[in-house]
Structure formats: C-alpha cells, structure tokens
Amino acid sequence: xxxxxxLDIKAYMQALGEKARAASREMANADTNEKxxxxxxxxxxxxxxxxxxxxxNQKDMQAGIASKLTDALLDRLELNDARIEAMANGLQQxxxxxxxxxxxxxxxxRPSGLQIGKMRVxxxxxxxxxxSRPNVTADAAAICLKAGNAAILRGGSEAVHSNQAIxxxxxxxLESAGLPAEAVQVVDTTDRQxxxxxxxxxxxxxxxxxxxxxxxVERISADARVPVIKHLEGLCHVYVxxxxxxxxxxxxxxxxxxYRYGICGAMETLLVAESVAASVLSAxxxxxTDAGVEMRGCSKTCRLIPxxxxxxxxxxxxEYLAPILSIKIVSGLSEAIxxxxxxxxxxxxxxxxxSLSNSRRFTRxxxxxxxxxxxxxxxADGFEYGLGAEIGISTDRLHVRGPVGVEGLTTxxxxxxxxxxxx
Numbered sequence: 001x002x003x004x005x006x007l008d009i010k011a012y013m014q015a016l017g018e019k020a021r022a023a024s025r026e027m028a029n030a031d032t033n034e035k036x037x038x039x040x041x042x043x044x045x046x047x048x049x050x051x052x053x054x055x056x057n058q059k060d061m062q063a064g065i066a067s068k069l070t071d072a073l074l075d076r077l078e079l080n081d082a083r084i085e086a087m088a089n090g091l092q093q094x095x096x097x098x099x100x101x102x103x104x105x106x107x108x109x110r111p112s113g114l115q116i117g118k119m120r121v122x123x124x125x126x127x128x129x130x131x132s133r134p135n136v137t138a139d140a141a142a143i144c145l146k147a148g149n150a151a152i153l154r155g156g157s158e159a160v161h162s163n164q165a166i167x168x169x170x171x172x173x174l175e176s177a178g179l180p181a182e183a184v185q186v187v188d189t190t191d192r193q194x195x196x197x198x199x200x201x202x203x204x205x206x207x208x209x210x211x212x213x214x215x216x217v218e219r220i221s222a223d224a225r226v227p228v229i230k231h232l233e234g235l236c237h238v239y240v241x242x243x244x245x246x247x248x249x250x251x252x253x254x255x256x257x258x259y260r261y262g263i264c265g266a267m268e269t270l271l272v273a274e275s276v277a278a279s280v281l282s283a284x285x286x287x288x289t290d291a292g293v294e295m296r297g298c299s300k301t302c303r304l305i306p307x308x309x310x311x312x313x314x315x316x317x318x319e320y321l322a323p324i325l326s327i328k329i330v331s332g333l334s335e336a337i338x339x340x341x342x343x344x345x346x347x348x349x350x351x352x353x354x355s356l357s358n359s360r361r362f363t364r365x366x367x368x369x370x371x372x373x374x375x376x377x378x379x380a381d382g383f384e385y386g387l388g389a390e391i392g393i394s395t396d397r398l399h400v401r402g403p404v405g406v407e408g409l410t411t412x413x414x415x416x417x418x419x420x421x422x423x
Contacts, residue, residue: 006193013197017204019182020125024150027183028122032099039095042173043088050084056161076132087138094142097388100407101148115417120410122148124206127198129154131212134162141170141184143391147409150183157190199224231395233319234264235345236377239336241353242273249352250283255376258291262321265380269326271336277329297327316343346395348380369402
C-alpha cells in the first residue's frame with residue numbers, strides 16, 4: 001500500500017478504527033477462558049509457523065542490510081528459533097496471569113444505604129507505534145488482549161514482513177477462540193501518514209503507546225490528539241551515600257551499568273558522596289576499565305581516576321545506551337537529590353546506603369517512576385516487578401507510572417448498588 005494518497009490512507013485508517021472499536025466491545029465482554037484460549041492458540045500458531053516467520057524475517061534483514069541499518073538495529077530486527085520460541089512462551093505466560101477485568105474493590109456502605117465500589121475495566125482501543133523489534137507485535141497484542149482491549153499496531157517499515165507474519169498467527173489464535181480477528185490489527189502500509197492519522201483518531205483510539213527512540217516518542221507526544229503513555233528516555237542515576245557499604249556500592253553500580261547497555265534502566269550517571277569517593281571509585285574504576293566502559297567525570301573524579309576524561313555539561317543529560325558512564329562526586333545526599341531533579345528523566349534512580357533515614361528521604365524526595373534502595377537500576381522491568389510482562393515504562397504521572405503491565409492498560413469505573421434507594 002506504499003503508493004496511496006493521503007486520502008486513501010485516511011480512509012484506510014478510519015476503517016481500521018471502526019473495526020477496532022466494534023471489536024473492543026466484544027473484547028470487554030470476553031471471559032478469562034476465551035482470552036486465555038486465544039493466547040495459547042497464538043503461541044501454537046507461532047510455533048507452527050516458525051519457518052514462515054523466519055523466511056519473512058529474512059526479507060526484512062536483507063532490506064535492512066541493503067539500507068545500511070546499524071548492527072544494533074539488525075540485531076533487534078532478527079528473529080531466530082530462540083526468539084520465536086521466546087515469543088510463544090511469552091504469550092503463554094501472559095495467558096496465565098490473573099485477569100483484572102471485572103474485579104470489584106473498595107466496596108463500602110454509605111449512610112444513604114448505597115454500596116459503592118470500583119470495577120476494573122478495559123481502556124478500549126489502544127494504538128501502539130513501535131520500531132525495529134518484531135517480537136513487540138506479539139507482546140503488545142497479548143498484553144492488550146489480556147486486559148480486554150482491542151489494538152491497532154503500527155510497526156516500523158524495517159520489520160513489515162515479519163510483523164505481518166506474526167499478525168497472521170495472532171488472527172488465527174483469536175478466531176480459534178471465537179474472538180474477533182479485528183481485536184488486533186497490524187497496519188500494513190509503511191506510509192508515515194498512517195501514524196499521523198492513528199494518533200488523531202479520537203473517535204476510535206483511546207490511548208497511544210509509542211515504543212522507540214526519543215525522537216519517535218517526542219514526535220508522537222507533540223502531534224497526538226489522544227492520550228499518550230510514554231517515556232522519553234531512561235537517564236538513570238545511582239547515588240552512593242556516605243553511609244554506604246562499599247562492597248555493595250561497587251557491585252550495584254557495576255551491575256547497573258554493565259548488565260545491558262541498551263536498556264532504559266541502565267545507569268548513565270554515578271553520583272558518589274565525597275567522603276567515600278576514593279574507596280568506591282578505586283575499586284569500581286578497575287572493574288569498569290576491564291569491562292571496556294569509558295568514564296567521564298567531574299574534576300574531582302578525574303583526579304581520582306586517571307583514565308577518566310572530563311565530563312561536559314552535555315554528559316549529565318545524555319542517555320548513552322552504550323559503555324559510557326558519567327561520574328560526579330557530590331557533597332552528600334542533598335546535592336545528589338538536587339542533581340537528579342535537575343538532570344534526571346524521572347525513570348529510575350537508586351541510593352546505596354545503610355542509613356534508614358537517608359533511604360527514606362531519598363525515596364520520598366526523588367520524583368521518579370521507580371526509586372530503589374540498595375538495588376541495581378536494571379531491575380526496572382515489568383517481569384522483575386511481578387507484572388508478568390510490560391508494554392513499556394511510563395515516566396508520566398497519569399494514568400499509569402513505571403512499568404506498564406496488564407493492569408496498566410485498564411481503568412476503573414464506580415459501581416453503585418442500591419435497593420430502591422432515593423435521595
């Protein structure tokens with residue numbers, strides 16, 4: 001569909017929206033067994049279609065090589081047997097998660113005689129815009145469906161063949177469970193106008209979730225006319241307090257940086273209290289050097305670590321997603337909190353300390369979606385939090401914050417029960 005006019009794209013996206021809205025009403029009434037059956041059937045279809053999925057993925061890989069995608073993007077794009085099996089396993093795991101829809105909470109009697117509580121319900125239709133990783137097609141579809149929603153998925157043009165192959169498995173799973181195939185629709189045009197239309201269809205889309213680089217998220221957030229669940233970047237900090245256990249601090253800082261460089265929960269800036277800086281940085285810098293991590297530090301840091309280079313103002317606001325770490329020595333907890341507030345992205349920040357009062361102050365005053373005490377920032381992940389899976393990590397305050405799992409794609413309505421009660 002690459003040659004359509006904008007008018008054709010608008011009509012095409014409107015048609016997707018109408019089908020999604022109709023399917024969302026059916027999905028909201030689907031019971032747990034129907035949704036679980038669909039997810040298990042999708043997993044089976046993916047396993048049975050592994051050969052076809054790999055063949056289609058090779059088309060995308062060859063096009064990616066021809067267009068000179070980076071090695072990192074090609075790695076994200078590739079689907080091998082292990083990754084296809086992981087997709088199928090992920091669908092099965094989401095199928096086994098508790099179903100939040102219809103849950104009644106906070107039921108209380110009022111003096112009027114009314115019983116008032118809240119019921120958890122789906123959001124409706126969710127638009128998901130993502131880049132590179134074709135496995136997101138399965139993951140996003142599964143989480144949306146488990147929460148009783150319909151979804152319109154728009155993957156990157158570099159993965160168009162892979163996404164369509166996976167989408168066929170999703171449709172087969174839905175139909176085998178007696179659920180509408182239109183509950184998950186993958187946009188089959190690579191024209192960017194489709195994204196423009198998707199994020200402005202207020203009559204059909206209830207929320208948009210962009211998954212990708214900072215540029216994509218900023219563009220979607222600026223242009224969308226529907227609510228957006230987003231995070232712009234993961235500029236995560238670890239603060240080593242004056243009351244830290246040095247061995248713990250070194251282990252946590254090293255793991256936060258080197259577990260995986262490309263995740264949004266990777267530490268990008270290390271803050272160290274001046275009273276323990278010499279001990280911490282002596283041990284940590286040796287390990288970081290052995291791991292091939294470039295260190296960029298303040299003037300005090302550079303005096304303690306000869307191999308460190310001077311940090312620029314830009315370093316404090318850079319999400320490297322690479323083996324690079326900025327380091328700053330601070331006077332203490334107050335300066336660390338001020339630095340995080342000024343330069344952080346409200347994603348994940350950690351303190352290493354044996355002081356209960358300092359840990360309490362840090363968790364109270366640091367305004368991030370995840371605040372950690374004596375733990376590595378790379379634990380910022382929906383699976384690690386017990387959510388089973390996530391669709392992304394929100395750094396917004398509304399309507400959900402932190403890793404967004406199944407419950408994050410729901411909302412609540414009041415349920416009011418009377419017995420001929422009048423006012």
